Structure formats: C-alpha cells, structure tokens
Amino acid sequence: MIEFRMPSLGADMEAGTLREWKVKPGDTVERGDIIADVETMKGIIEIEVFDAGVVEQLLVKEDEKVPVGTVMALIRPAGETAAPKPAERHVYETFKSIVNVKEEIPPVPAPAHEGLRASPLARRIAAENHLDLTTVQGSGEGGAITREDVEKAIAERDIRLKPRPAEPAPTPAASTENIRMAVAAAMSKSNREIPHYYLETSIDMSKALAWLAGANRQRPVAKRLLPVVLLIKATAKALREFPDLNAVWENGLQRKAEINIGFVISLRTGGLIVPAIRNADKKSPDDLMETLTDLIPRARALKLRSSELSESTITLTSLGDDGADAVFGVIYPPQVAIVGFGGIREQPVAENGLIGVRPVLRATLAGDHRATDGLTGSRFLAALQQLLQQPETL
Amino acid sequence: MTEADIKTTIFQLLKRIAPDTEPSTLGPTDNIRDTLGIDSFDALQFIIALNEKLGIEIPEQDYGKTGTLEQLIAYIKTKER
Structure with a gap:
C-alpha cells in the first residue's frame, strides 16, 4: 500500500489545507494524474501522483488543514489485486508531489523493517487500522511494540485526523x-x-x-x-x-x-x-x-x-x-x-x-x-x- | 476647491490606489512616492485618478513639480485658475 502524504513546499511549510479531492475510493490513477488541490503558502496547488494504482481510502476531509507528512490517502499499487497485505511495510518513496516551483519534497526515510519487534496481536491491530508500525515507539521488552502501543498510536492519529472546521480565509x-x-x-x-x-x-x-x-x-x-x-x-x-x-x-x-x-x-x-x-x-x-x-x-x-x-x-x-x-x-x-x-x-x-x-x-x-x-x-x-x-x- | 478639499481628495485617491498605505500621515514636504512606497506604476495610476476626479492633466515633464504634498497642492491650484 502506498501512502499519499501532505507534501512539503519547503522547510518552512508546516501544514496545508486540502481544498478538493479529485479522486474517490475505487478510482484508478495513472502516473501524472492530479489527485488533489491543496492550499499552501503558494496558493492552491494541484498535486500529482507519480505511480499507477487504485485509490483505497481517503483519510483527510476537504477543507481540513493537516501537518506536512500527514498520510492523506492510501493507494493500492497497480498490479496488486487482492486486499492489501498488512500495512506494516509501507512504501514511501514511490510518490512525489510537484508544485509550480518544482520544490523537491524531502524524501521520507524508508522504514527500517529489519529488527522490528511487535507482538502478533499488535501487528494485526496495526494492519486492520492501516497504521505504520515503524512510526510506533515500542514500550515492551527490548523496544518491542505492544498492543497498548498500537492502540495509543491509533488514538493519537485519529485525534490528529479528526475533521476540524474549515480554515478561515487567510488574512x-x-x-x-x-x-x-x-x-x-x-x-x-x-x-x-x-x-x-x-x-x-x-x-x-x-x-x-x-x-x-x-x-x-x-x-x-x-x-x-x-x-x-x-x-x-x-x-x-x-x-x-x-x-x-x-x-x-x-x-x-x-x-x-x-x-x-x-x-x-x-x-x-x-x-x-x-x-x-x-x-x-x-x-x-x-x-x-x-x-x-x-x-x-x-x-x-x-x-x-x-x-x-x-x-x-x-x-x-x-x-x-x-x-x-x-x-x-x-x-x-x-x-x-x-x-x-x-x-x-x-x-x-x-x-x-x-x-x-x-x-x-x-x-x-x-x-x-x-x-x-x-x-x-x-x-x-x-x-x-x-x-x-x-x-x-x- | 479649498486647499483642505484638495488635500482630502489627494488622500482619498492615494488610499484607493495604495490601500495598504496611510496617506494622512504625509507631511507637507515629504516626498509622496518615497514616503508611501509608491512605484512608477502606482504613480501613473494616481495621475490618471487626479485627471478623472479633478480634470487636471499633468504632463510628464511636470512630474517633478508634484513630488511633495505641498508642491502637488500648489500645482493643482495653479491648474485650477
């Protein structure tokens, strides 16, 4: 599963407001398709996707302002037909966003999968909730990720993604x-x-x-x-x-x-x-x-x-x-x-x-x-x- | 028009052309463009607005005679006669 994240227009940009989704769950997207309009410090920017796939889930609502790096949508890569595998191995680098100054998005480091320790229950709950286990801090023995860790991370994410009132027009x-x-x-x-x-x-x-x-x-x-x-x-x-x-x-x-x-x-x-x-x-x-x-x-x-x-x-x-x-x-x-x-x-x-x-x-x-x-x-x-x-x- | 009327009109027109400035803070001998940060484009818009409002046409060679508030008011009064 591919995570589509709020892009960064530069080191100083902290957040962007999703103004419109150009796709809905189930839509097929091709490389270069514009999938969203995002309002940033440069105005409304059309965001392109750089790989083919099928939109699985939209996680951010229109007019919602979210921090840079927030997962906005999940996209199933082309060729992957069945229900997605547990989401503990997200691919981060297959998406890039292009903006009108072609500011490159700082690459999100690929997660270190090796050595990731988590209980089977924690893995299952994470997969069911599309939670990337590599973002979870383990509190178990030797840093192992426990069920409690996963539930806490899901709760924190849900608070972050909870719809908020539309942003007022910029002053x-x-x-x-x-x-x-x-x-x-x-x-x-x-x-x-x-x-x-x-x-x-x-x-x-x-x-x-x-x-x-x-x-x-x-x-x-x-x-x-x-x-x-x-x-x-x-x-x-x-x-x-x-x-x-x-x-x-x-x-x-x-x-x-x-x-x-x-x-x-x-x-x-x-x-x-x-x-x-x-x-x-x-x-x-x-x-x-x-x-x-x-x-x-x-x-x-x-x-x-x-x-x-x-x-x-x-x-x-x-x-x-x-x-x-x-x-x-x-x-x-x-x-x-x-x-x-x-x-x-x-x-x-x-x-x-x-x-x-x-x-x-x-x-x-x-x-x-x-x-x-x-x-x-x-x-x-x-x-x-x-x-x-x-x-x-x- | 009285001098006060001319001044009020000047302030109104400047405010319309450059809404983010405060023309009323202009002193009589302040250079209008320098003080308000008005560029050549806005300066031309101001001259066009004066023309429309007061019917006064300021030729390009007279721009130098209208740099400060004091000079501009005097120039407009001369043209009114």
Whole structure:
C-alpha cells in the first residue's frame, strides 16, 4: 500500500489545507494524474501522483488543514489485486508531489523493517487500522511494540485526523508571511541547485525615452505608457532568437514554445509575486500596458489565478526609476534565466570620440550555466540593446 | 476647491490606489512616492485618478513639480485658475 502524504513546499511549510479531492475510493490513477488541490503558502496547488494504482481510502476531509507528512490517502499499487497485505511495510518513496516551483519534497526515510519487534496481536491491530508500525515507539521488552502501543498510536492519529472546521480565509498579514516563505523556498532551492553566471550591459535609453515621450504626448493620461513596457517587449522579442534562455531545466533543457514573461511585482508589505505575461513577444506596448494595469493591482491584492503563477518561462525584474543602478537576479526554478533592469540614470557616454550625457540603463542577465553559456547570454543582451535603439519597431 | 478639499481628495485617491498605505500621515514636504512606497506604476495610476476626479492633466515633464504634498497642492491650484 502506498501512502499519499501532505507534501512539503519547503522547510518552512508546516501544514496545508486540502481544498478538493479529485479522486474517490475505487478510482484508478495513472502516473501524472492530479489527485488533489491543496492550499499552501503558494496558493492552491494541484498535486500529482507519480505511480499507477487504485485509490483505497481517503483519510483527510476537504477543507481540513493537516501537518506536512500527514498520510492523506492510501493507494493500492497497480498490479496488486487482492486486499492489501498488512500495512506494516509501507512504501514511501514511490510518490512525489510537484508544485509550480518544482520544490523537491524531502524524501521520507524508508522504514527500517529489519529488527522490528511487535507482538502478533499488535501487528494485526496495526494492519486492520492501516497504521505504520515503524512510526510506533515500542514500550515492551527490548523496544518491542505492544498492543497498548498500537492502540495509543491509533488514538493519537485519529485525534490528529479528526475533521476540524474549515480554515478561515487567510488574512493579508498571513498571506504576506506565506509569500515571504514561498520566496525563501524558491530562492534557496535556486541558490542550492543552479550554477548562475552573470552578465551586464549598459544601454543608452535616449531613443527609447524620446519615442516614449512622443507617444505619451499624443495619448490621453489613461493611455500613457511606462518605460517598463518597452523593456518587457524588447526582452520578449530578443528571446525569439535565443530559445535556450526561454526554457526550463527538468532532466535537461526543455525549450518553451510560448514566451511568457514572469514579471516581478514587489508587495509594499514585503515579499514579491511573479505573475506571467503570456505571449509577451506578440503583444504591442499598449497591450502590455493594459496587461500590467490588470495584473499589478490583482497581484498586490493577492488575487491571481493559479495559471498566472505557473506559466512563466523566464523572469524579468525591473527596479524602476527609484531603484538601484543594477540588479543581479536569482533564477526562479525551473526556469533558466532572469533579466534585470536597474534605474535609468544620466551618465557620461563616449561615442565616436565625443562624450555626452545620456540616460543609461544597466541590464543584466543571470543564466543557468547548465542550460547556456556566457556567449549565448552575451548575444542576448546585445540583441536586447539593439532592439531598444529601435523603439518604434517594438 | 479649498486647499483642505484638495488635500482630502489627494488622500482619498492615494488610499484607493495604495490601500495598504496611510496617506494622512504625509507631511507637507515629504516626498509622496518615497514616503508611501509608491512605484512608477502606482504613480501613473494616481495621475490618471487626479485627471478623472479633478480634470487636471499633468504632463510628464511636470512630474517633478508634484513630488511633495505641498508642491502637488500648489500645482493643482495653479491648474485650477
């Protein structure tokens, strides 16, 4: 019998709330099937199963909040037809859960079956109640597990799994705290697993800003564009030539067909959230401005759709005109690149032997060195720079 | 509009755009964006809201004249004349 447990999204996650079972007892599940929606600090996450089998029993009720590691369901592995054998030998490692940051679940150590001492009665009661004997502390001679030990463990488990009232909607403060923890989990994973390389280039923004000022003069106030829409469009357009940067690293490099820019939005109360701007390369600057006008207030109110949090193929962070000169980003796994823009500053620029003062933007790229090399990244930044010299073509 | 009316309107609009801030704590010479943590997107939304509410259009080249509460009130009064 396989135990399906509440997954962990990281070391700081202690519990999750089951919002919906997608299966019922008796259902056959295949590898990759989504079997539950679980609300976590990242919002509602669809949980997949990684082995085929038949759902034997659902142990957690909808809207119940349970600690990470709690057994939520029992699943009979494919091929095992008869009633399951006593549950003292659960297999722990055949299930994994995937979340949108692909945070790996810390493996639950396989139980040490050898040397497990328990009375036949204790074994029978444990099997009848689907209790894993390896989780029971024996109080008998030499640590042997007695009937009393098993009954006590069952009682404790039942209290833990007793249905509780539905969790109230998260308060903004709680949500902000959750987001902080989600960022912590994703960035820790990135720093642990992704060998970053960093590149930087300075971009003369004279032409782009002049074009923007001209465009905005002809528009009503409500239709004005911000410089960032040009940065989003130029990034997306440049990525068409560098598909290895618009990809994820999952058992090797996997290019993505759509260019969905994950746009970093900082929350005033701390933390950040990164919704996707889908097909950004195909949107005009006006379309992109409209998208931002829709996305940013919803993101700050934490009212994004789950798909908006899971479809990004690359991340873009722009510090804006009040920000630092440059930003060197941390890649959001499993993506393979993040593009960073600092504030636009007036700087002396030498050109054709003459020095002038120009608005200059420092653009950076952090790339996953497993996926690409500095040469690719360097060429990408050069393409980005070229596109921003022709703002009318964006 | 009196100066007090303008100030009330400014606070209302800022609160609508950035609900998690407290515009009423702004001092006359505080930089509005820095003090409230408003980015360029919210700043544009504020300018759009002022346009809708008061009919005042602030061109981009005048953004620098509206940085503090004191400056913004003075600017709006000038435009009202």
